[in-house]
Amino acid sequence: MLVLLLIFTIVIYAFAFDKPIVHQVTKPIDHGEGPVWDPRTNLLYFVDVYEGRVLSYNYLTHKLNAICLHGNTTPIVPSKSNPHVLIVGVERSVFAIEWTGENIIYSKKHLVTLSNQFPTSRINDGKADKNGRLWVACLGTMGFESPNGVSINEGILYSITKDTLNYPLPVIQPVNISNGMAWNKANNKFYYIDTPTLSVTEYDYNKESGVISNPKIVFDLTKHESISGFPDGMTIDKDDNLWVALLDGGVVIKIHPTTGDLLQIIALPAKRITSVTWGGPHLDILFVTTSQHGLSPAEKIREPAAGSLFAITNLNTNGLPMFYADIIEEIL
Numbered sequence: 001m002l003v004l005l006l007i008f009t010i011v012i013y014a015f016a017f018d019k020p021i022v023h024q025v026t027k028p029i030d031h032g033e034g035p036v037w038d039p040r041t042n043l044l045y046f047v048d049v050y051e052g053r054v055l056s057y058n059y060l061t062h063k064l065n066a067i068c069l070h071g072n073t074t075p076i077v078p079s080k081s082n083p084h085v086l087i088v089g090v091e092r093s094v095f096a097i098e099w100t101g102e103n104i105i106y107s108k109k110h111l112v113t114l115s116n117q118f119p120t121s122r123i124n125d126g127k128a129d130k131n132g133r134l135w136v137a138c139l140g141t142m143g144f145e146s147p148n149g150v151s152i153n154e155g156i157l158y159s160i161t162k163d164t165l166n167y168p169l170p171v172i173q174p175v176n177i178s179n180g181m182a183w184n185k186a187n188n189k190f191y192y193i194d195t196p197t198l199s200v201t202e203y204d205y206n207k208e209s210g211v212i213s214n215p216k217i218v219f220d221l222t223k224h225e226s227i228s229g230f231p232d233g234m235t236i237d238k239d240d241n242l243w244v245a246l247l248d249g250g251v252v253i254k255i256h257p258t259t260g261d262l263l264q265i266i267a268l269p270a271k272r273i274t275s276v277t278w279g280g281p282h283l284d285i286l287f288v289t290t291s292q293h294g295l296s297p298a299e300k301i302r303e304p305a306a307g308s309l310f311a312i313t314n315l316n317t318n319g320l321p322m323f324y325a326d327i328i329e330e331i332l
């Protein structure tokens with residue numbers, strides 16, 4: 001009897017251990033986006049876009065701090081030069097801020113303003129590549145923003161290096177809502193999401209020049225009846241599988257970028273899932289940002305956790321170390 005009980009317990013344990021576990025990490029904010037993990041400080045940074053806030057969650061102490069930058073704020077990309085210097089987008093401009101992750105910001109320096117030809121556009125997403133180039137996208141806005149409510153074709157994806165800081169290079173143009181970006185382990189493929197296309201596009205990527213070519217759709221959301229919503233933020237794991245947040249879909253999906261197979265679907269208690277990134281000391285925790293922006297009062301009652309930062313564990317894989325932006329000299 002005891003042996004049976006023991007076997008039963010082990011089976012249950014193994015089963016539970018294999019299943020992803022979703023943890024709510026913070027209380028809800030308005031519109032969480034752009035999570036990024038810095039292993040130098042054990043901080044998980046993310047933004048509250050429309051509230052103009054940058055937040056830092058300390059994985060070791062569980063402390064959450066925030067600063068306000070005034071204006072739509074995203075993305076946040078740690079700088080290579082110094083763990084306390086962060087590159088951040090506010091409206092159409094890129095700034096460097098000096099911040100230790102506490103509640104005081106020490107300095108803020110304007111670096112460049114993008115898309116002057118589209119004055120109502122704003123920066124939407126960004127990431128650094130292995131060479132430290134900053135890839136940052138502008139989005140055409142017109143009043144209330146929704147996946148269908150942007151000025152069409154006014155988006156531009158730029159890349160910025162130290163040398164092109166004053167003249168960022170348009171890389172993909174036009175786009176509608178430039179979002180998820182990821183590079184594979186071999187650093188010769190670039191994965192990209194323009195949200196309204198409901199798909200993930202793969203480009204060949206020249207790691208020396210940063211030039212992308214040969215776009216091809218590798219995942220088409222409309223071919224999968226089990227999921228809905230809009231592809232938003234994205235990351236990649238050590239096996240080169242992609243993890244995509246589905247805005248208004250309530251799930252994070254894992255997809256195989258060469259076969260296009262939908263490998264895993266993980267539900268969260270919020271339908272507006274905005275982005276994902278790997279973090280934690282072993283890069284095996286998938287941090288997920290969500291939003292309550294635009295939810296009706298009834299939906300907010302149904303989804304009390306919407307807008308929280310979540311962490312998913314037990315995924316049996318992990319991420320690759322993130323890349324730092326290398327676009328400024330050490331001293332601000």
Ligand SMILES: *[C@@H]1O[C@H](CO)[C@@H](O)[C@H](O)[C@H]1NC(C)=O
Pocket residue numbers: 152153174175176194196197
């Ligand atoms: C942007 O959206 C419009 C309207 O849906 C569409 O006609 C256009 O082709 C889209 N642009 C791109 C680059 O996908």
